[in-house]
Amino acid sequence: EIVLTxxxxxxxxxxxxxxxxxxxxxxxxxxxxxxxxQKPGQAPRLLIYDASNRATGIPARFSGSGSGTDxxxxxxSLEPEDFAVYYCHQRSNWPWTFGxxxxxxxx
Amino acid sequence: QVxxxxxxxxxxxxxxxxxxxxxxxxxxxxxxxxxxxxxxxGQGLEWMxxxxxxxxxxxxxxxxxxxxxxxxxMSISTAYMEVSGLTSDDTAVFYCVTNGATAIWGQGTLxxxxx
Numbered sequence: 001e002i003v004l005t006x007x008x009x010x011x012x013x014x015x016x017x018x019x020x021x022x023x024x025x026x027x028x029x030x031x032x033x034x035x036x037x038q039k040p041g042q043a044p045r046l047l048i049y050d051a052s053n054r055a056t057g058i059p060a061r062f063s064g065s066g067s068g069t070d071x072x073x074x075x076x077s078l079e080p081e082d083f084a085v086y087y088c089h090q091r092s093n094w095p096w097t098f099g100x101x102x103x104x105x106x107x
Numbered sequence: 108q109v110x111x112x113x114x115x116x117x118x119x120x121x122x123x124x125x126x127x128x129x130x131x132x133x134x135x136x137x138x139x140x141x142x143x144x145x146x147x148x149g150q151g152l153e154w155m156x157x158x159x160x161x162x163x164x165x166x167x168x169x170x171x172x173x174x175x176x177x178x179x180x181m182s183i184s185t186a187y188m189e190v191s192g193l194t195s196d197d198t199a200v201f202y203c204v205t206n207g208a209t210a211i212w213g214q215g216t217l218x219x220x221x222x
Contacts (some may be wrong), residue, residue: 034210036152040201043215044152056209077180087152094207095155095168 002026002028004088006099012107016061023088028068032092035064035073037085040099047086048073078104109133111203111213118219119193126189127216129203136184137161140206143177143188146215147199157206158186193220 002079003026014021023033031051036044046055051071062077075082083106088099114128129141133166141155158177165177176189185216186203203213 032208034208043202043212044209046117046212049210053208065196089152091208091210094157098152098154100151 001095002029002090002093002097004090004097005098006088006102008102009100010103010105012105013078014107015078015080017078019073019078019082019104021073021075021086021088021104022049023066023071023073023099025069025071025090026071029092031067032090033064033066033071034089034091036087036089037082037084038087044087045106075104109205111205111211113201113203113213113216116217116219118221121194121220121222123193123220124189124191125142125193125218126187127201127218129186129188129213131184131186131205134205136179137181141177141179141186142204142206142210143175144170144202144212145199146202147196150199155174155188155201160186190218193218195220 005024007022033051035048037047038044047058047062052064063074065072085101085102085103110132112130119125137160140157141202143155144154145153151207155171158165160179179186200217202215204212
């Protein structure tokens with residue numbers, strides 16, 4: 001099973017700042033890597049699929065990059081609604097696996 | 108527009124079983140695997156398994172093997188996920204999720220296991 005390790009566990013930032021979230025896989029996931037945002041009481045919301053493609057309706061301030069085992073989600077300028085938990089997810093191999101999450105909180 | 112609508116919240120006693128449904132619309136139901144993901148309170152996301160709606164073939168995560176059964180009814184574009192032998196550790200929100208790059212998630216079904 002592919003293990004996804006996210007860092008940091010918590011990111012304390014102010015609105016307007018840049019957020020950089022990392023996801024490292026235990027083996028290559030061939031860019032089959034997605035990023036999700038989740039707020040309390042809501043289902044995860046797809047932000048980025050296949051490493052760098054923004055999902056429909058996702059603002060341009062969200063971008064994804066990476067390949068092989070190392071991936072990054074960048075939020076260029078945090079809006080108040082961006083404070084949430086973010087998960088990376090790989091669909092390269094069964095079983096699907098998810099990172100443990102990064103919480104982006106207001107500083 | 109692709110849409111997954113899940114059944115409502117359930118409260119079950121330890122040892123009981125629960126069956127959650129997921130009705131698909133906006134696409135051809137048999138064209139995509141359906142996955143199920145569990146999220147315990149305050150915890151992360153955990154893949155449970157998937158079903159091929161066309162063939163009925165299933166693949167389960169090792170952790171859930173023998174306790175989870177995934178089925179489907181093609182006539183009503185609905186997938187089902189049943190968990191038996193519930194314990195308090197099974198208290199969680201269960202999501203159905205389509206396969207593919209732009210996965211669609213159901214709204215989630217909260218299952219509470221309590222005596």
